[in-house]
Amino acid sequence: xxxxxxxxxxxxxxxxxxxxxxxxxxxxxxxxxxxxxxxxxxxxxxxxxxxxxxxxxxxxxxxxxxxxxxxxxxxxxxxxxxxxxxxxxxxxxxxxxxxxxxxxxxxxxxxxxxxxxxxxxxxxxxxxxxxxxxxxxxxxxxxxxxxxxxxxxxxxxxxxxxxxxxxxxxxxxxxxxxxxxxxxxxxxxxxxxxxxxxxxxxxxxxxxxxxxxxxxxxxxxxxxxxxxxxxxxxxxxxxxxxxxxxxxxxxxxxxxxxxxxxxxxxxxxxxxxxxxxxxxxxxxxxxxxxxxxxxxxxxxxxxxxxxxxxxxxxxxxxxxxxxxxxxxxxxxxxxxxxxxxxxxxxxxxxxxxxxxxxxxxxxxxxxxxxxxxxxxxxxxxxxxxxxxxxxxxxxxxxxxxxxxxxxxxxxxxxxxxxxxxxxxxxxxxxxxxxxxxxxxxxxxxxxxxxxxxxxxxxxxxxxxxxxxxxxxxxxxxxxxxxxxxxxxxxxxxxxxxxxxxxxxxxxxxxxxxxxxxxxxxxxxxxxxxxxxxxxxxxxxxxxxxxxxxxx
Numbered sequence: 001x002x003x004x005x006x007x008x009x010x011x012x013x014x015x016x017x018x019x020x021x022x023x024x025x026x027x028x029x030x031x032x033x034x035x036x037x038x039x040x041x042x043x044x045x046x047x048x049x050x051x052x053x054x055x056x057x058x059x060x061x062x063x064x065x066x067x068x069x070x071x072x073x074x075x076x077x078x079x080x081x082x083x084x085x086x087x088x089x090x091x092x093x094x095x096x097x098x099x100x101x102x103x104x105x106x107x108x109x110x111x112x113x114x115x116x117x118x119x120x121x122x123x124x125x126x127x128x129x130x131x132x133x134x135x136x137x138x139x140x141x142x143x144x145x146x147x148x149x150x151x152x153x154x155x156x157x158x159x160x161x162x163x164x165x166x167x168x169x170x171x172x173x174x175x176x177x178x179x180x181x182x183x184x185x186x187x188x189x190x191x192x193x194x195x196x197x198x199x200x201x202x203x204x205x206x207x208x209x210x211x212x213x214x215x216x217x218x219x220x221x222x223x224x225x226x227x228x229x230x231x232x233x234x235x236x237x238x239x240x241x242x243x244x245x246x247x248x249x250x251x252x253x254x255x256x257x258x259x260x261x262x263x264x265x266x267x268x269x270x271x272x273x274x275x276x277x278x279x280x281x282x283x284x285x286x287x288x289x290x291x292x293x294x295x296x297x298x299x300x301x302x303x304x305x306x307x308x309x310x311x312x313x314x315x316x317x318x319x320x321x322x323x324x325x326x327x328x329x330x331x332x333x334x335x336x337x338x339x340x341x342x343x344x345x346x347x348x349x350x351x352x353x354x355x356x357x358x359x360x361x362x363x364x365x366x367x368x369x370x371x372x373x374x375x376x377x378x379x380x381x382x383x384x385x386x387x388x389x390x391x392x393x394x395x396x397x398x399x400x401x402x403x404x405x406x407x408x409x410x411x412x413x414x415x416x417x418x419x420x421x422x423x424x425x426x427x428x429x430x431x432x433x434x435x436x437x438x439x440x441x442x443x444x445x446x447x448x449x450x451x452x453x454x455x456x457x458x459x460x461x462x463x464x465x466x467x468x469x470x471x472x473x474x475x476x477x478x479x480x481x482x483x484x485x486x487x488x489x490x491x492x493x494x495x496x497x498x499x500x501x502x503x504x505x506x507x508x509x510x511x512x513x514x515x516x517x518x519x520x521x522x523x524x525x526x527x528x529x530x531x532x533x534x535x536x537x538x539x540x541x542x543x544x545x546x547x548x549x550x551x
Contacts (some may be wrong), residue, residue, distance in 0.1 A: 005058070006032050017062070021032075060087075068097070089319075090120065093110060210240065211244050211245070211333050218316065222278055267327075272334050307405045310405040339404060380395075381408070383432070389413070394411045429504050453478040473528065491526055492518040526549060
């Protein structure tokens with residue numbers, strides 16, 4: 001059987017991690033394609049990438065602050081989604097996961113490189129032998145490489161020397177917590193305190209007086225683990241503020257469906273179900289055997305409500321899903337926790353939130369189709385602009401028929417007369433971070449209309465083009481370039497007669513601009529327009545121009 005071809009999509013800023021991962025995957029037998037290792041000398045980079053992505057069966061996308069802001073990476077992801085390729089998201093630092101990937105199970109490499117690698121190999125269907133396992137985490141590997149400090153010689157810090165220094169420094173101090181633990185245990189036993197009598201969970205609830213929310217975490221059917229039952233600190237803190245207590249229990253995947261069915265019969269099902277493999281719902285066969293899915297019962301499947309983002313702290317390093325059970329005893333309490341408002345900048349909320357909510361409410365209703373009688377709440381988590389224009393990272397707290405939770409949207413508003421009006425919305429909220437780093441506006445409410453000195457030169461509207469030879473977008477600005485803060489390219493792609501949400505790219509101001517189109521996924525129409533924003537927040541936008549991509 002032909003080995004599955006795997007395309008590695010990433011940002012160049014993450015090259016060190018990516019090269020290590022590619023070599024480890026190849027050592028384990030994976031058929032990895034990486035541009036830095038596989039493009040022959042003299043071959044055009046764009047053609048080689050296009051060919052490799054087209055022929056790949058799977059795509060591994062490295063998610064980081066750099067990659068989620070990369071249009072090339074997002075184009076590769078969009079193409080993989082359109083072509084129904086299997087996508088394996090790998091998270092290597094804290095970043096805003098793009099909306100199109102939020103529903104996919106991701107693998108966390110932040111905490112432990114080796115565990116992340118083992119999970120990735122398992123999901124790729126590659127058995128990891130002892131010979132291919134790495135000797136340490138990515139963070140440990142980085143600390144053992146050769147460092148260069150400006151004006152100083154290179155020096156190597158050896159792991160053995162670090163370990164020796166650590167033990168000398170902390171050997172004595174480290175015994176102190178152990179002594180304290182033994183003293184506490186002695187006192188508890190001596191006085192027969194209630195923690196050692198009966199059911200600890202019930203004693204805890206009696207003492208706190210809090211309403212209990214029961215959480216069941218289920219292990220992977222691939223590795224047969226029982227998940228950690230540590231309560232996420234922030235969630236537990238939020239729950240207590242609302243009058244709830246979290247009780248977390250862990251179960252292996254083997255036999256879980258039978259236990260869940262029995263719990264439902266006794267009305268003892270969990271309020272929140274946490275899984276890291278969808279086989280727990282649909283059923284799955286792995287090297288460990290056959291696993292029945294709880295979704296084989298249509299009644300149970302109908303009672304599952306998926307939570308988006310607001311309970312992600314329950315996830316393990318492998319990502320996963322958090323699910324509410326409609327029939328559980330404390331479903332309303334669990335739902336309240338999942339629908340709590342996120343913590344964002346209160347000053348931003350005071351500035352524009354009320355007007356934003358009025359201006360965007362109809363759009364939000366259309367997008368999320370809320371459950372009758374439920375509320376939608378908008379929370380502003382990041383802002384760029386001034387008193388005339390606002391780019392907002394807006395977290396929507398919503399409840400639909402089969403899902404609820406938080407979703408982040410890029411919302412763009414413009415002040416006209418005395419009120420804010422919605423201009424458009426998009427999915428790449430990372431644009432706001434980029435704007436805050438690169439572009440400054442004058443903080444003023446005084447705005448004069450910007451004269452339209454924008455001229456689109458090419459390509460012609462409706463042009464046909466191949467994705468391997470994308471056309472150049474070209475325009476010129478005949479006005480005063482010093483007054484221009486930035487350009488934006490807004491792009492959408494068409495599918496089944498509808499246009500996608502907008503994706504933006506930031507372009508620095510100059511008189512004449514010519515650059516290859518950064519968009520183009522699949523044989524489908526795309527449309528684009530140019531935004532001109534001056535330093536007071538006035539906007540000029542071109543009309544839409546269409547490019548019809550073919551294979």
